[in-house]
Amino acid sequence: MPNPPAPAFLQLFEPDAAAVRDELVQGLLAPHAHVAPKFLYGPLGSCLFDAITLLDEYYPTRVEASILEANAAAVAEACGTARPLVDLGAGNCAKAAGLFGALQPSQYVAVDISVEFLRQSLARLQQAHPALPMLGLGMDFSRALTLPPAVLPGPRTLFYPGSSIGNFDPDEALAFLRQVHAACDGGKLLIGVDLVKDKAVLDAAYDDALGVTAAFNLNLLRNVNALLGADFDPAQWQHVAAFEPVRSRIEMHLVARSPQVVHWRGGERRFEAGERIHTENSCKYRPDDFAALLHDAGFRGTRLWTDERRWFAVFVASA
Ligand SMILES: C[S@@+](CC[C@H](N)C(=O)[O-])C[C@H]1O[C@@H](n2cnc3c(N)ncnc32)[C@H](O)[C@@H]1O
Structure with missing residues (x-):
């Protein structure tokens, strides 16, 4: 048996060390320190x-x-079949793979900033689906969502699962959805959105008993150390996450356990005990509010499916 083809991979995201550094330093020196998720x-x-x-x-x-x-x-009926399927923030690509049977995509395009992880996920997926043309795109779509010519033309289905849209504030989400609208090239958006629910359920989802989410959040400090040459000691920080009802979002922070000075190449900052670094928001929507956001971004003909408890919604909308 011949080997299945290796998926094509375009590394569009050549991290611009100076720009990444500027972004991180600006956030760390802000009165309320923050680092993007x-x-x-x-x-x-x-x-x-x-x-x-x-x-x-x-x-x-x-x-x-x-x-x-x-x-x-x-x-599949709402999205149309035999179209390019573009998976934004594909991660392990499992959700999109679950749709291959129904959507019968003409091409699978997986986009992610976590380039090596995506490369490995996609290589495994190509083994399982040797006949489906696949393309990996290593890119940071928070800068701009510009798809290269190697992505087949529209109408395309843009898939944005995981409620990652919640990481943007509603204003930023609107701007991002307008870019997604253009990228659909006359096709559809298939998007997963987490819904407002009981605070205890939300809090537990972002602060689990085993501490895995805490490790995920603290690992950001290791990433910052590597990118900035900084000397954050993760043991000196604590994960905190809770639902803030007024802004309808989970806020995730790292809280300094002790007073400390953190150094990086060319700079430093003193953090007092209890001072925070804001690392993630995860906005929770009401279905009507999200449908209105889709409409403002130019989408029409919105349909939605939800679970029995109405904890999560999947929307399809026409570009
Ligand atoms: C919450 S995970 C969702 C993973 C998967 N789609 C799912 O639903 O299980 C978010 C994914 O988006 C990727 N991501 C986050 N920010 C990104 C950005 N600015 N550009 C490209 N990918 C990004 C992460 O690397 C991660 O794989």
């Missing part, structure tokens, strides 16, 4: 995220996958 990912961060999805408390992955499985035929 994209810095949570990398070889270890992506594995820790996969571990989170197996936790009892972390319902979003399981519930979203069950909605997609239960409604695969209707979702």
Whole structure:
């Protein structure tokens, strides 16, 4: 038997060391220090995220996958079949792979900032689906969502699962969805959105008993150390995550356990005990509010599917 082809991979994201450094330093020196959630990912961060999805408390992955499985035929009818399927923040590519049977994509395009993890996920997937043309794109889509000519033209299905849209504030989400609208090239958006629910359920999902989410959050400091030549000691920081009802979002922070000075090449900052670094937001929506956001971004004909408890929603909308 001939070997299945290796998926094509385009490394669009050549981390611009100076720009990454500027972004990180600006955030660390801000009065309320912050680091963007994209810095949570990398070889270890992506594995820790996969571990989170197996936790009892972390319902979003399981519930979203069950909605997609239960409604695969209707979702395929709404999205159309035999189109390029572009998976934004593909991670281990498992959710998209679950849709191959229903969507019969003409090409699978997996996009992620965590380049090595994506390369390995996609290589495994290509072995399992040797006849499906696959393309990996290593890119940071928070800068710009520009797809290269190697992505087949539209109409395309843009798949944005995992409620990752919640990492953007609603204003940023609108701007991002407008870019997604253009990338659909006359096709559809298939997007997973976590819904507002009981605070105790939300808090537990982002602060599990085993401490896996804590490790995921603390690992950001290791990533910052590597990128900036910094000397954060993760043992001196504590993971904190809770639902903030006024802004309808989970806020994830790292809190200094003791007063300390953190150094990096060309700079430093003193953190007092209790001072925080804001590392992630995860906005939770009401279905009508998210449908309105899709409409403002230019999408029409929105349909949605949800689970019995209405914990999570999957939307399809036309570009
Ligand atoms: C919450 S995980 C979701 C993974 C998978 N799609 C799922 O639903 O289980 C978010 C994914 O988006 C990727 N990601 C985060 N920020 C990104 C960015 N700015 N550009 C590209 N990928 C990004 C991460 O590396 C990670 O694989």
